[in-house]
C-alpha cells in the first residue's frame with residue numbers, strides 16, 4: 001500500500017513504524033473472514049482492512065472524525081487478523097499507534113472518558129475488586145435477572161492452600177489483580193502442580209498494566225510495569241528461572257514489556273529480561289517430565305477447550321495446551337471456529353456490551369455443541385465471561401491437574 005504520511009509524523013518512531021506496517025498491507029482482504037466484528041456487522045469499516053484504511057486516512061490527513069473512533073472502539077484487538085494475514089501486517093501495533101494519535105487529536109466526550117476511567121480506577125487493585133464484589137453481593141438481589149447474572153461474585157474460600165517452598169528450583173507466578181479475588185483456585189492449583197514437578201512457585205504481586213494500556217492510558221501502564229519490575233527483580237536476581245502467568249492476557253502483556261520500555265534507559269534491559277522469562281504454564285509443562293501430575297477429573301469425560309485470543313494470536317501458542325492435555329490423557333472434543341473471540345477482550349464486555357454478548361452466545365453454542373462435561377480455558381477474562389452463559393462448569397485447565405490432594409514428596 002502506498003503511503004503519504006506527513007514528513008513530521010513520518011520522522012517519529014511511531015510514524016516510521018506505522019509507515020512500514022501500512023506498506024506491508026496489499027489490501028487482499030484475506031484477514032476479513034477471521035474478524036469477529038466483520039462477521040457480525042458486515043461493514044468493511046469493522047474489518048481489519050477497513051480499520052487499516054481508517055487509521056491511514058487519519059494519519060495522512062490529520063482528520064480525526066468520530067466515525068473512526070466508533071469503528072476502532074469496536075475492535076476486540078483479538079489479533080485473529082494478524083494470524084490470518086499472509087503479508088505479516090502487524091495490525092495490533094498499527095492499531096495502538098492509530099488509537100494513541102486519535103486520543104491526542106480528538107478528546108472523547110466527558111461521559112465516555114469517565115466510563116473508561118472507572119475500570120482503571122478499580123480493576124487493577126485486588127483490594128478494590130474485593131470491595132466491589134462485596135457490594136455486588138448486597139445489590140445483586142435488587143437487580144433484574146439479566147444484570148444480576150452478569151455481576152461477578154467472589155467464590156468461597158478455597159480449601160487447599162499454597163504449598164510450602166521446598167524446592168531448589170523456583171519460578172515466580174504472577175498473581176494478577178482480578179484473578180486472586182474472583183478465581184483464587186487457579187493460581188493455587190498452578191503452585192500445587194508445579195510443586196509436584198519439583199518447582200516452587202513464589203507469588204509475584206502486581207497488575208500487569210494491560211488494562212491501562214488498552215484503555216489508552218499508556219503512561220499509567222508503564223508505571224505499573226516499572227513497579228512490577230522493581231518488585232520482582234530481587235527474586236529474578238536470586239535465580240527464579242521464569243515468570244509464570246496463568247492468565248494469557250497478562251502473559252501477552254509481559255511479553256511486550258521489553259518493547260514498551262525500550263526507550264527507558266533505567267528499565268529497558270530489565271524489561272527485556274522480564275519479557276524473555278515470561279511463560280504460560282503450558283510452555284513449562286511441555287518441557288518437564290509430567291509423570292508426577294495427576295488429573296483432578298476422570299480424564300475420559302469430554303472437555304471443550306476455549307483457546308483465548310491472547311494465547312493463540314499474541315503468544316502464538318495455538319494448539320500447545322491442547323497437545324499437552326491430550327498427552328496427559330484428557331478427552332478434548334473438537335470446537336467449531338476456535339479462532340473466534342468469546343467477546344471478553346479485557347474491558348470490551350463492559351464497553352461494548354451488545355457485541356460482546358452476541359460473540360459470547362455464539363462461542364458458548366460452539367463450545368457446548370458436543371455436550372462436554374466442562375469447558376476449560378487459559379485466561380481469567382474468558383473464564384469469567386464464559387461462566388455467565390455456559391451451562392457446564394468452566395475451569396482454568398491447570399485446575400484439571402490439581403486433584404486437591406496433599407502434594408507428594
Ligand code: SF4
Pocket residue numbers: 024025026027028029030031032048049084085086087088089
Ligand atoms: S492486513 Fe494482511 S490480510 Fe488484511 S488486507 Fe492487509 S495484507 Fe491482506
Ligand code: SF4
Pocket residue numbers: 034035036037038046047048051074075076077078079080081082091
Ligand atoms: S483485532 Fe480482531 S476484531 Fe480487531 S480487526 Fe483484527 S480480527 Fe477484527
